[in-house]
Amino acid sequence: MAHRLRPVGLEFVETAPVRLVFERETAAAPDAVFRALAEDVPGWPRWFSAVASARPTEGGREVRLRGGTRFEESVLVAKAPELYAYRVDLTNVPGPRAWIEEWRLFPAGTGTRVRMTFAVDGTAPFRFLFGLARAGTGRAFRNAVAALDRRLAG
Template identity: 80%
Template sequence: MAQRLRPVGPEFVQTAPLRLAFTRDMAAAPDVVFRALAEDVAGWPEWFSAVSSARPTEGGREVRLRGGTRFEETVLLAEGPEVYAYRVDVTNAPGARAWVEEWRLAPAGTGTRVRMTFALDGTAAFRLVCRLVRPGAGRAFRDAVAALDRRLG
């Protein structure tokens, strides 16, 4: 059953009770990576294997993951080529109360250092599950960034 989450702003990335952050370098330049993240929402399933569908909406996105999790999101920051962040407004993930995902892009040689942060709040059970899936989420992130890099190369 879908539930509406607490509306939070971009500062939640710094204040969330639980933060999961992952970093990986890629060969593509920051502006190219930013365009893939922020402007080619429908292309996400082609490089992020956890995403089964994504489509832009007025001011946000609708995303479905493999396995059935759904998100209605609002874009909070689209400050290219440095940061792209969105808030989950509605999800069917049980126990979630507030959720922001932030992608930070920084030059790294001729490429980009990508840092993705999940900022989360929820029930004790939700937070525990998030901690337990951290290794898998990290692998999914690293694999996705590698696939995006191949796609952009």
């Protein structure tokens, strides 16, 4: 069953009831990381192991995770090479009411410091479970950025 989420703007990243923030550095330059995030949407499964498929849509993306979770998203900002953010508009996950994922890229020597923020609101059980998922989500993020770095180096 699909759940339509509240259409929030980028300011929600700072005001969301639940925020998970993760960072990792890469050797790749910010412009290369940005291109992989924003321009090579179908390439996400090659470096983000949780993603089974991703495809661009008119103004957004459609993403399927391994295990069957689906998202229809609207891209809010694609400002090369520093910011890529999208809002989840529709999902089969029960409980969320609003959801934004923001990727910020900062120069770090010749590489990039990648910061990803999950900003969500939802039912009390959803917020609780999302918070419990912090460790696993952080591990998935760090592994994905490491795999992206290897891919960009190759």
